Amino acid sequence: xxxxxxxxxxxxxxxxxxxxxxxxxxxxxxxxxxxxxxxxxxxxxxxxxxxxxxxxxxxxxxxxxxxxxxxxxxxxxxxxxxxxxxxxxxxxxxxxxxxxxxxxxxxxxxxxxxxxxxxxxxxxxxxxxxxxxxxxxxxxxxxxxxxxxxxxxxxxxxxxxxxxxxxxxxxxxxxxxxxxxxxxxxxxxxxxxxxxxxxxxxxxxxxxxxxxxxxxxxxxxxxxxxxxxxxxxxxxxxxxxxxxxxxxxxxxxxxxxxxxxxxxxxxxxxxxxxxxxxxxxxxxxxxxxxxxxxxxxxxxxxxxxxxxxxxxxxxxxxxxxxxxxxxxxxxxxxxxxxxxxxxxxxxxxxxxxxxxxxxxxxxxxxxxxxxxxxxxxxxxxxxxxxxxxxxxxxxxxxxxxxxxxxxxxxxxxxxxxxxxxxxxxxxxxxxxxxxxxxxxxxxxxxxxxxxxxxxxxxxxxxxxxxxxxxxxxxxxxxxxxxxxxxxxxxxxxxxxxxxxxxxxxxxxxxxxxxxxxxxxxxxxxxxxxxxxxxxxxxxxxxxxxxxxxxxx
Amino acid sequence: xxxxxxxxxxxxxxxxxxxxxxxxxxxxxxxxxxxxxxxxxxxxxxxxxxxxxxxxxxxxxxxxxxxxxxxxxxxxxxxxxxxxxxxxxxxxxxxxxxxxxxxxxxxxxxxxxxxxxxxxxxxxxxxxxxxxxxxxxxxxxxxxxxxxxxxxxxxxxxx
Numbered sequence: 289x290x291x292x293x294x295x296x297x298x299x300x301x302x303x304x305x306x307x308x309x310x311x312x313x314x315x316x317x318x319x320x321x322x323x324x325x326x327x328x329x330x331x332x333x334x335x336x337x338x339x340x341x342x343x344x345x346x347x348x349x350x351x352x353x354x355x356x357x358x359x360x361x362x363x364x365x366x367x368x369x370x371x372x373x374x375x376x377x378x379x380x381x382x383x384x385x386x387x388x389x390x391x392x393x394x395x396x397x398x399x400x401x402x403x404x405x406x407x408x409x410x411x412x413x414x415x416x417x418x419x420x421x422x423x424x425x426x427x428x429x430x431x432x433x434x435x436x437x438x439x440x441x442x443x444x445x446x447x448x449x450x451x452x453x454x455x456x457x458x459x460x461x462x463x464x465x466x467x468x469x470x471x472x473x474x475x476x477x478x479x480x481x482x483x484x485x486x487x488x489x490x491x492x493x494x495x496x497x498x499x500x501x502x503x504x505x506x507x508x509x510x511x512x513x514x515x516x517x518x519x520x521x522x523x524x525x526x527x528x529x530x531x532x533x534x535x536x537x538x539x540x541x542x543x544x545x546x547x548x549x550x551x552x553x554x555x556x557x558x559x560x561x562x563x564x565x566x567x568x569x570x571x572x573x574x575x576x577x578x579x580x581x582x583x584x585x586x587x588x589x590x591x592x593x594x595x596x597x598x599x600x601x602x603x604x605x606x607x608x609x610x611x612x613x614x615x616x617x618x619x620x621x622x623x624x625x626x627x628x629x630x631x632x633x634x635x636x637x638x639x640x641x642x643x644x645x646x647x648x649x650x651x652x653x654x655x656x657x658x659x660x661x662x663x664x665x666x667x668x669x670x671x672x673x674x675x676x677x678x679x680x681x682x683x684x685x686x687x688x689x690x691x692x693x694x695x696x697x698x699x700x701x702x703x704x705x706x707x708x709x710x711x712x713x714x715x716x717x718x719x720x721x722x723x724x725x726x727x728x729x730x731x732x733x734x735x736x737x738x739x740x741x742x743x744x745x746x747x748x749x750x751x752x753x754x755x756x757x758x759x760x761x762x763x764x765x766x767x768x769x770x771x772x773x774x775x776x777x778x779x780x781x782x783x784x785x786x787x788x789x790x791x792x793x794x795x796x797x798x799x800x801x802x803x804x805x806x807x808x809x810x811x812x813x814x815x816x817x818x819x820x821x822x823x824x825x826x827x828x829x830x831x832x833x834x835x836x837x838x839x840x
Numbered sequence: 841x842x843x844x845x846x847x848x849x850x851x852x853x854x855x856x857x858x859x860x861x862x863x864x865x866x867x868x869x870x871x872x873x874x875x876x877x878x879x880x881x882x883x884x885x886x887x888x889x890x891x892x893x894x895x896x897x898x899x900x901x902x903x904x905x906x907x908x909x910x911x912x913x914x915x916x917x918x919x920x921x922x923x924x925x926x927x928x929x930x931x932x933x934x935x936x937x938x939x940x941x942x943x944x945x946x947x948x949x950x951x952x953x954x955x956x957x958x959x960x961x962x963x964x965x966x967x968x969x970x971x972x973x974x975x976x977x978x979x980x981x982x983x984x985x986x987x988x989x990x991x992x993x994x995x996x997x998x999x
Contacts, residue, residue, distance in 0.1 A: 343985060413982050417943050419959060420984070502943065502958050545843065566876040567954055569961035573878040577869055581862055591854040595847050649865050651874045654954045658945050658980035727949025729980035735988035740976040742949045795842060831882035831960025837942045839917045839984025 299370050299785060300378035304689035306387050307373075308775070310366025311686065313395060314359050315771050321354030322764035329716065329757030332750045334734045344733035345411045345840055352414030353405065356516075356670070357433065358398050363678050364523045365390070365440045368467035370685060371526065372444045374785050375461035376451040383446040390440025397432025400425050411840040413731065415509065416489070418500045421836030424493040427485050434478045434485075441471035452802070459797040462543055463530050463787060469550045470522040472804075473515055476811065477558055480511030492836060499833025503570045503826050510561035511819070514583075518557035520670050522550065524677035527630055528597055531681070534786035535626045538604030541596040543790035544797040549589035549596075551801060555811055556585040559818030563648040567657045570829070575822040576650070582818060583648045590641060597634065603791070625694070625702030626786070629680035632706050633673040636713070640668035643721070661724020663731075664717040672713050676706055679767055684783055686774040693781035698770050705766040712763055716756025723749035877955040877965045885959035888914055888940045897921045899933075906932070907966050913937035913977075915944045915957050918986030920977060925992075927969050928999040934966045945980030948994060956981060969996045 299307070324347040330336040331344050338344065369387055373379055379387065403425070404410040410426035448468045451460055459465070484505045492500045529546045533539055540546065562579035565571055605616020621627045643665040646652045656662060683702050687694050694702075724730070728746040737743040800806065868874045888894045893912045899922075900910050908931050914921045915937060927933060937946050939957040946963065947954045955963040979990035 345982065345985060419942050502960060568956035569877065569879045569958060569963045571878055573869065573875040576876060576878065577866060580865065584858055584862055587858050588855060591851055595850050650869045650876055654876055654952050657954050658947065727947065729945065729947065729978050731982045732988040737976055737978060737991040741974060742976045829880065829882060832884045834885055834959045839942060
């Protein structure tokens, strides 16, 4: 399995080109989206106003779409495409063509939606809740991004299928298996958002139908909205499980358990969307609670992941002669950006996960729902754990793909970048959490709400967010400097694409993990169980539909 | 598939905590009545003003119900009707709200009242106001360019 990957050291140069194309779009989105984020925190501090009549909610939409949809999807597809090529062999020319087709569809879609946001025709935020009605080109652009990502993902599945065909009865390479799990998760999840956009929002924005069923649209959106965050997270887990052990010089704790946890993530990340809809009318509380239970099932693979990672660290440390309970901690390679940057991300996941447990609980959600606490939460999960891991991946993957080396200087800058990020996020996310507990709403421009005493208490936290946002923007500049260096200027050389090996290489992963009929069957059953009855209720008891509004 | 002994212990402990946690949440919701707002009533969003109780927004004393008052709100971009209301300290109040246009939030900062208002649906939550002072009702779901200017106030007063 993983031994087999040893023969292939470099990602094929043609595949490298497509991966890099993804990364250029991803880091471009980071640059623009990051600037938008900075401007938001400045406006909300109350000390700064946007020039040229640019609206706060326009830049908020741009920030969400660019960071949440464009940066993540392009980075993940580029990374997974390279990981499959590295571990399952170069993509065939048919798979490569498919990959490029997907890439251009996503890029075209991004440009279409982006243009509409720039023209202020789509200030509906990245969740585009009906009956706010954006320009139809915005919805069409999103459709291109989603369908393009399916096509892009199919390229990975094709190469995985080819490998399986050539190696009957053998478990696939771990990284390829994980990439395909995440692609399948993405395709199943995006069916929901594709359904609401294609069958509801697009015809409605084109004027073909007059009204839209708001709750159906929201339910379809959140069927997609939660697995979306697992789609961001699983590539980070790929790095933590399968790449970091190699970087530190240790072994993967257990190949089989890693696969099992990915399957559990696939099963329990989708039928859970109601936990984003806990405070809304029209959904029976019993079904809400049922999906809350399913939501919490992801605690199990999360516990498995935490155990595996720290077991790997400890075993490596002890093999280096570390003693005592925590002696192994000291001997980890703290000077290697490829390790410490994702490690800071991992550490951030501890408070981030705890916050998530609060958000998904029936009653506690009522205290924090739609407050800026939630924004603070996903800036720890997505914008720290996930993105720092993505940065850490870039530091070896970009030079690997461009035939360059990560120099000592860039390595050091990478470590500085991660600490800058950590400090900036501690300010920003920390003050968002506190302000949220005090009731401060998310997604809102600066306001004193008629000099309300409560609202005036929020302002110091908003200033702290602007301080954090400014530090984070410095972090973005640093990571862009490193990216450009590694893409164009770093010295030529061979940077390793680290792929870990299992500690017990004789123990083969059970083949049942590759039984897609079984897992897709269970997944379908869970989704049908969690959604069929409430969905029928929602449709049967639907109020008259809503016409569209343009309130911006 | 081999599982390390320590990992088994770790998972058993973790899953036990999970079960205790979910049981607590479930008992609190269904036995103690702390369910999230989940009203199943619907309304025609274009005829809100003509329908009861939304034809008369504001605080109304009611008799023979589990609560003392009904507090009715109609939301639209970018305001709530009523814009200000006084509630006697200790009153048990059923808040009933809906929207005439897009989705709005309805959050009374500093309390557990926090619900989505969606066109076509009525949102309800019953609570007791047992602390004096001014409370801010804030729209916490994006509704347009004036979203941050959408608020209302509740004054809880000793009478």
